[in-house]
Amino acid sequence: SQQGEEDPQALSIQEGENATMNCSYKTSINNLQWYRQNSGRGLVHLILIRSNEREKHSGRLRVTLDTSKKSSSLLITASRAADTASYFCATDRGSTLGRLYFGRGTQLTVWP
Amino acid sequence: DTAVSQTPKYLVTQMGNDKSIKCEQNLGHDTMYWYKQDSKKFLKIMFSYNNKELIINETVPNRFSPKSPDKAHLNLHINSLELGDSAVYFCASSPSGGMSDTQYFGPGTRLTVL
Numbered sequence: 001s002q003q004g005e006e007d008p009q010a011l012s013i014q015e016g017e018n019a020t021m022n023c024s025y026k027t028s029i030n031n032l033q034w035y036r037q038n039s040g041r042g043l044v045h046l047i048l049i050r051s052n053e054r055e056k057h058s059g060r061l062r063v064t065l066d067t068s069k070k071s072s073s074l075l076i077t078a079s080r081a082a083d084t085a086s087y088f089c090a091t092d093r094g095s096t097l098g099r100l101y102f103g104r105g106t107q108l109t110v111w112p
Numbered sequence: 113d114t115a116v117s118q119t120p121k122y123l124v125t126q127m128g129n130d131k132s133i134k135c136e137q138n139l140g141h142d143t144m145y146w147y148k149q150d151s152k153k154f155l156k157i158m159f160s161y162n163n164k165e166l167i168i169n170e171t172v173p174n175r176f177s178p179k180s181p182d183k184a185h186l187n188l189h190i191n192s193l194e195l196g197d198s199a200v201y202f203c204a205s206s207p208s209g210g211m212s213d214t215q216y217f218g219p220g221t222r223l224t225v226l
Contacts, residue, residue, distance in 0.1 A: 030211045042116070042202055042217030043155070050212075086153060098143060098209040099168050102155040 006089055006103045014111050019076040021106040023089030024069075030092050032065055033100065034074050037086045046074075046087075079110045115139050116218035118203050124224045125193055132189045133221045135203030141216070143167070143209030144186035146178060147202040149220070155202070161186050162209045190223075198225045 006023050013019055025032070031050050035043040049056045049065045049072065056063045062075040076083055086107050090100040116137045125131050137144060145168075146158040160168040164180045175191045190197060200220045206213035 033214075035217075037153075040220075042204075042219050043215075044217070045214040048212065048214065088155065092211045096211045097160070097168060098206060098211055098213050098215075099157050099160060099170075100215065101157070104152060104154050 006087070006106045008106060009104070010107045010109070012109045012111065013079060015079060015081055017079055017110075019079050019083070019108055019110070021074045021087050021108070023072045023074070023103060025072075025089075025091050025103075026070065027091070028094045029067070030094060030096065032063075032072050033090045034061075034063060034072075035088045035090060035102075037088065037105070039085070043088065076108075079108075081110050081112045084108060084110050116203055116205055116216050118201075118218040118221050120221060121219065122222050122224075124226065126226055127193055127195060129193050130189070130191045131193060131223070132187055133201055133203075133223075134185070134187045135218055136185050137203075137205040137216070137218075138184065139205055139207075139216060141205040141207050142183055143206045143213070144180065144183070145204040145206070145215065146186065146188050147204060147217075149200040149202060151199070159186075159188075160209065167209060193223075193225045195225050198223055 033048045034046040037043045060077045065072045086105040088105040090102045143162045145160045149155045159178045161180045177189045203218040204215040206215045
């Protein structure tokens with residue numbers, strides 16, 4: 001069964017606006033990661049947040065993690081047309097083996 | 113230089129056939145993975161190998177047999193293809209297979225079974 005549940009499933013915004021995507025999961029985790037997938041391409045790692053961290057930043061990306069609610073959010077500020085992609089969260093379900101369990105993703109469309 | 117490469121990019125075949133997908137990484141990583149992404153974009157891990165040894169097998173049918181001739185290659189052979197095998201298959205690699213590893217994905221192989 002899938003681990004992450006991203007919402008919304010699809011998000012459409014104008015360039016310059018902020019985009020917020022959410023992810024919920026069901027089990028304990030060590031880490032949570034966010035990946036991006038451009039159409040017809042493989043996934044690209046964006047950011048990893050550990051279970052003992054609450055917030056992390058990378059450029060225009062801000063990730064939060066609330067382990068009590070088993071949820072995470074990915075905020076992209078000042079979005080660009082090039083940010084158009086699917087965004088996936090992935091967790092390890094507490095395993096140390098490096099296996100990742102992905103959600104179905106949020107399809108983000110940024111209009112110029 | 114392509115970090116993780118897969119061949120072929122597209123594969124169209126008939127039910128019952130046997131086919132292989134090849135994957136190579138030039139990142140010097142110890143661990144490689146196969147994932148299956150269905151038509152609804154759900155991505156599910158199938159296998160992982162660390163230094164040519166099988167680490168993870170996520171209850172994948174026996175018709176799927178991964179083979180790792182060396183740590184830079186992880187090929188996927190599929191016997192007796194079924195309609196439900198149609199999907200995009202992604203190969204990935206990571207430095208050590210640890211829980212904090214970033215995984216690097218290949219471009220995917222779109223398999224269509226007719």
